[in-house]
Amino acid sequence: MDYFLEIFLSGLTRGSIYALIALGYTMVYGIIELINFAHGEIYMIGAFTALIIASVLTTLGMSGPAVLILAGIVAVIYASAYGFTVEKIAYKPLRGASRLSPLISAIGMSIFLQNYVMLAQTSDFLPFPNLLPELPFLESTAHIMGSTDFIIIATTAVVMVALTLLIKFTRMGKAMRATAQDRNMAMLVGVNVNRVISATFIIGSALAAIGGVLIASHIGRINFYIGFIAGIKAFTAAVLGGIGSIPGAVLGGLVLGWTECFATGYVSSDYEDAFAFALLVLILILRPAGILGKASVQKV
Amino acid sequence: MTFRQEMKKALLTSAWFVFLTFPILVIRVNTIENVIEWRWLNMMWIAAGSFILSLLWSFYFGRKTGDPGKKTEAFAPADKAGSLFRNPRFRMPALVLTALFATAFPFLFSVYQTSIMTTALMYVVLGLGLNIIVGLAGLLNLGYVAFYAVGAYSYALLHYHFGLGFWVVLPLGGLLATLFAILLGFPVLRLRGDYLAIVTLGFGEIVRLILENWNEFSFGPSGISNIPRPGLLGLDLNLDTATIYLYYLMIGLCLITIFVFGRIRDSRIGRALIALREDEIACQAMGIDKARTKLLAFALGSTWAGLMGVIFAAKTTFVNPASFTFLESAMILSIVVLGGMGSILGVVLGAFLLILLPEYLRAFSDYRMLLFGTTMVIMMIFRPQGIITGIRRTYQFRGGSIDGATAGK
Amino acid sequence: MERQQENKGETILEVRRLSMDFGGIRALEGIDLVVQTDQIMALIGPNGAGKTTFFNCITGFYEPTAGDIFIAPPGGKRKRINGLKVDRITSLGLARTFQNTRIFPNMTVLENVMIGRHCRSKAGVLGAVLRGRETLREEAEIVERSYEILAKMGLASRVNELAKNLPYGEARRLEIARAMATEPFLLMLDEPAAGMNPQETKELDDLILRLRSEEGISILLIEHDMRLVMSVSDHICVMDYGEKIAEGTPQEIRRSERVIKAYLGEDSDA
Ligand SMILES: Nc1ncnc2c1ncn2[C@@H]1O[C@H](COP(=O)(O)OP(=O)(O)OP(=O)(O)O)[C@@H](O)[C@H]1O
Numbered sequence A: 001m002d003y004f005l006e007i008f009l010s011g012l013t014r015g016s017i018y019a020l021i022a023l024g025y026t027m028v029y030g031i032i033e034l035i036n037f038a039h040g041e042i043y044m045i046g047a048f049t050a051l052i053i054a055s056v057l058t059t060l061g062m063s064g065p066a067v068l069i070l071a072g073i074v075a076v077i078y079a080s081a082y083g084f085t086v087e088k089i090a091y092k093p094l095r096g097a098s099r100l101s102p103l104i105s106a107i108g109m110s111i112f113l114q115n116y117v118m119l120a121q122t123s124d125f126l127p128f129p130n131l132l133p134e135l136p137f138l139e140s141t142a143h144i145m146g147s148t149d150f151i152i153i154a155t156t157a158v159v160m161v162a163l164t165l166l167i168k169f170t171r172m173g174k175a176m177r178a179t180a181q182d183r184n185m186a187m188l189v190g191v192n193v194n195r196v197i198s199a200t201f202i203i204g205s206a207l208a209a210i211g212g213v214l215i216a217s218h219i220g221r222i223n224f225y226i227g228f229i230a231g232i233k234a235f236t237a238a239v240l241g242g243i244g245s246i247p248g249a250v251l252g253g254l255v256l257g258w259t260e261c262f263a264t265g266y267v268s269s270d271y272e273d274a275f276a277f278a279l280l281v282l283i284l285i286l287r288p289a290g291i292l293g294k295a296s297v298q299k300v
Numbered sequence B: 001m002t003f004r005q006e007m008k009k010a011l012l013t014s015a016w017f018v019f020l021t022f023p024i025l026v027i028r029v030n031t032i033e034n035v036i037e038w039r040w041l042n043m044m045w046i047a048a049g050s051f052i053l054s055l056l057w058s059f060y061f062g063r064k065t066g067d068p069g070k071k072t073e074a075f076a077p078a079d080k081a082g083s084l085f086r087n088p089r090f091r092m093p094a095l096v097l098t099a100l101f102a103t104a105f106p107f108l109f110s111v112y113q114t115s116i117m118t119t120a121l122m123y124v125v126l127g128l129g130l131n132i133i134v135g136l137a138g139l140l141n142l143g144y145v146a147f148y149a150v151g152a153y154s155y156a157l158l159h160y161h162f163g164l165g166f167w168v169v170l171p172l173g174g175l176l177a178t179l180f181a182i183l184l185g186f187p188v189l190r191l192r193g194d195y196l197a198i199v200t201l202g203f204g205e206i207v208r209l210i211l212e213n214w215n216e217f218s219f220g221p222s223g224i225s226n227i228p229r230p231g232l233l234g235l236d237l238n239l240d241t242a243t244i245y246l247y248y249l250m251i252g253l254c255l256i257t258i259f260v261f262g263r264i265r266d267s268r269i270g271r272a273l274i275a276l277r278e279d280e281i282a283c284q285a286m287g288i289d290k291a292r293t294k295l296l297a298f299a300l301g302s303t304w305a306g307l308m309g310v311i312f313a314a315k316t317t318f319v320n321p322a323s324f325t326f327l328e329s330a331m332i333l334s335i336v337v338l339g340g341m342g343s344i345l346g347v348v349l350g351a352f353l354l355i356l357l358p359e360y361l362r363a364f365s366d367y368r369m370l371l372f373g374t375t376m377v378i379m380m381i382f383r384p385q386g387i388i389t390g391i392r393r394t395y396q397f398r399g400g401s402i403d404g405a406t407a408g409k
Numbered sequence C: 001m002e003r004q005q006e007n008k009g010e011t012i013l014e015v016r017r018l019s020m021d022f023g024g025i026r027a028l029e030g031i032d033l034v035v036q037t038d039q040i041m042a043l044i045g046p047n048g049a050g051k052t053t054f055f056n057c058i059t060g061f062y063e064p065t066a067g068d069i070f071i072a073p074p075g076g077k078r079k080r081i082n083g084l085k086v087d088r089i090t091s092l093g094l095a096r097t098f099q100n101t102r103i104f105p106n107m108t109v110l111e112n113v114m115i116g117r118h119c120r121s122k123a124g125v126l127g128a129v130l131r132g133r134e135t136l137r138e139e140a141e142i143v144e145r146s147y148e149i150l151a152k153m154g155l156a157s158r159v160n161e162l163a164k165n166l167p168y169g170e171a172r173r174l175e176i177a178r179a180m181a182t183e184p185f186l187l188m189l190d191e192p193a194a195g196m197n198p199q200e201t202k203e204l205d206d207l208i209l210r211l212r213s214e215e216g217i218s219i220l221l222i223e224h225d226m227r228l229v230m231s232v233s234d235h236i237c238v239m240d241y242g243e244k245i246a247e248g249t250p251q252e253i254r255r256s257e258r259v260i261k262a263y264l265g266e267d268s269d270a
């Protein structure tokens, strides 16, 4: 039973991270119907920025949660800045082009960012300092759920609630929903669509950076390639839940996290990544609209 | 915009990029010795570079409003080269010269050069194969390398277990890749374009992961070695002659591919593929079976990957999963995107550029992937149709009679 | 209105109690419609009435929620076509155009029409590569037929131009030419005059009448331009909110209270 619970919780942790990244995919897709291939790279850049800032701060003699918070904030700012810039350079000029063009552009951006980080930093794995504090009240359950797991799950939950509130109640949130439903209509009623799209990229990137910092602390090492696999998995999560749907992304993330953890825990760990891909292929074939997505008739 | 405004904008852009690249490009952490390296020079480069680029960018886009043709003006030389090549007076001599050069190549250059050239030729074929799928039918396939792997492992395994030779496996490899494409295609091709991209990507990764982990089947990451090079009438060739032999073999295969690609493109089937790319809905309304046509494109394109896989195994005499990563798919895709979707000359140029440049400009090779990425973005923004635009076949009608004039190879 | 024929022809399209739902929204509600040989039938109604949806159901893009669609090609057998795939329905002899023109922009005008010949020819991959005698003959036939059709549509001078460079009116005619290339017995046009200037619309009148007299096909036409509708059609069906509210000859429709009400709005006569 303990083993089951342990796997269940590690699936929850992993799923939370997927959910954080998946939100970026789902929000962008909801608004401009683009699979933002470079999103995984934004997450990776978030993790790298956090690592760099944390190291600088540590060499400057700082320690403790202050490092975590500062590094986290800088990572979020930078990831958002990258997300914003990527949209301006690689996607905005292609609005109204055929569907294939922005997709290829996004793949190009993803390859570019990976290699940019690799060339500027290193292709080796870097150890990521564990910035997350030990929580004393979890000591008794540490063999099942450590502090890191707890912090990741709690952070994700808080972020989700904040995002939901933002989208439900703020002006920008309303503008986003309007744009997602019908971009031309939103434009007609005075929504500044360019600003909405930028905001979507910024928010999505910020969430990815939070995910990046959390997972890097959890796993303890990063390299320039982590965004690729994480990106595909998060995309899987988004599709699994129903792309375009925010609760769907969260649900999809959790389902994927559990699938992976149970499959590796009970079946075999050799094919960890293959499970995710297989799940993706299956979902797209059997239920392309995802768990929470509505099947829609293609308009003619 | 006035000059002052443009300068101001360029300065702002430059400042933005300095900010953006600051942590990653300027700071380097050595986590082992815990020292931090500050690379201020990089910052200078970025500041200057982004300033200039920003000026160029506003030059293109700032004036676009008046003249939409502006965007492609920079490619006028390419257009000229393309139309020159289509001009029969220039075309024949050019083809003859190319043929002579290609024939003489192994005698003019070293074995090493010949081997690189063979690789470039392989990518021409791979590019043309993918061009059927992406360029003609408009299906974004990001897992093309999986079919390449099928071909390579077919040869490796069939030789290992049954001792089958190169010439037997060559068609078999192509056939197996086609079969794989059809098996995958059945469920997958119903998907919308961008989902298809992701599923093919996932499929490519699954194939690689299986090859890496299923030791009993594929010998895992260490791969299979001692794969024989192709033999010539039972003669035992030494390394040099085998390389040259493979080179001529590739020339032959390349010509066949170009021939087949050209014929398919200008046929009833080819038109159906292009119509599918242009407008899926109208295409169905014209009585074209969408699913079947997609499957056909997938199968036709993947065959070449299978064939090249066999050649690859024979050329390197060794296969392992590391050769079949997503980056390989991305590279073949860049060849198609850069060269020109649907164009033969474009793919040939694209393959030579992307394979030969990194070989001969060593400094370039570190930045190869960086440039691939940049190329893909820039091409999509400025020239989505690629360097060479595929020109459609035209017809002359006089009274009732018809003359078919082919253009655009 | 000189052209008022008695319905002496045979039925070629029969739609019975056709309904279509989009996740709770009912876009079509029990529509009945019969089209006969040699008939030009117009389908009119306010925006959002469900006319295009009706086309999409018949041509197989949507699978209707309820109802039956039968076709009976002249001299052929009656057949229920619900749930058949789009391309199958086209090859059975129903061809259509789209409300928002859907030409193939990067193909030449001639190639656009040659695509229409796809379902009436059969060369495969092997034929394409080997280019045998039969393939060459078929290919020549495709080119010739396509050119003929284009010439009839007054597009002969445009054959080698890329379709995306055509002005709007010609693009619409190209779409009709392309549909004609599939050899339909019933041609379905979705707002062919939309966006055309009065001169072009006038020419469209002639074209539609000529298609019937010279090619011997029937036409089902969605149109908002009442002048066009009244001058070419011999039968009109009026839809509103997914229902058929009237049907009859142009004169009958012109006098119908319900039609006037639907067009002017409910409040106007209150
Ligand atoms: N694929 C779809 N999914 C959901 N609703 C749809 C779909 N297609 C059409 N509808 C709805 O069905 C109704 C009828 O639309 P339709 O396009 O058939 O109208 P129409 O009579 O052709 O109007 P118009 O004259 O403006 O072209 C509309 O309310 C429309 O929103």
Ligand SMILES: [Mg+2]
Binding pocket: C051, C052, C053, C099
């Ligand atoms: Mg309509």
